[in-house]
Amino acid sequence: MPIRLCSSSQTRAMLLEQAGIDFIQESVDFDEESIATSCPKNFVYQATMGKYEVNVKAFGYEEYPLLVADTVVTSQGHILRKARCKDDARNILMTQSGNITSIITCLIYHSKKKKIIDISQTDYLFDDFNYDDLEVYLNSGEWRGKAGACMVEGFCKSYIKEVKGYESTAMGLNIEVLQTFMEKSL
Numbered sequence: 001m002p003i004r005l006c007s008s009s010q011t012r013a014m015l016l017e018q019a020g021i022d023f024i025q026e027s028v029d030f031d032e033e034s035i036a037t038s039c040p041k042n043f044v045y046q047a048t049m050g051k052y053e054v055n056v057k058a059f060g061y062e063e064y065p066l067l068v069a070d071t072v073v074t075s076q077g078h079i080l081r082k083a084r085c086k087d088d089a090r091n092i093l094m095t096q097s098g099n100i101t102s103i104i105t106c107l108i109y110h111s112k113k114k115k116i117i118d119i120s121q122t123d124y125l126f127d128d129f130n131y132d133d134l135e136v137y138l139n140s141g142e143w144r145g146k147a148g149a150c151m152v153e154g155f156c157k158s159y160i161k162e163v164k165g166y167e168s169t170a171m172g173l174n175i176e177v178l179q180t181f182m183e184k185s186l
Helices: 010-018 040-059 086-096 131-140 155-159 175-184
Strands: 003-005 023-025 066-075 078-080 100-110 115-126 160-164
Touching: 003 010, 010 023, 010 175, 040 066, 040 100, 040 115, 066 086, 078 086, 086 131, 100 175, 115 155, 115 175, 131 155, 155 160
Parallel strands: 003 023, 003 066
Antiparallel strands: 066 078, 066 100, 100 115, 115 160
């Protein structure tokens, strides 16, 4: 039986496909701008719970198990949201350049048998970003819609000096944890 991925993220869809998890992708949007907290884990939990509430109301979880997720990026004590413009993306990325960046993903999986909430974190130590490479990335527009304008599977990959945690968490869905949850709920 497929799960319902309540996210428009193509990266999350790709992770599910690569893991061989059958899914349909449809979601109702949730406005994260109303969340007022400076704690990254609290923010990502509130955002995921907000998405869960609007999507469970729209779709339920009886026909298909429901999966929602959200990701937040933090560096130097700042929550780095999705960039609004290229200059904003540049500033957000420069905050991460040469520093530790934590990418925190929360997921909620709800089936008839089980409801699971998980918060996972992956930490990256980045080398200093090359200015010319950064400008090429900014001009590509690939940063749009990405928490912290960060793509560890793309631009940021060559600058990773050290990593602690799962790359899938940094890509927006801890697939290793999800697979364990799903196996236990069969």
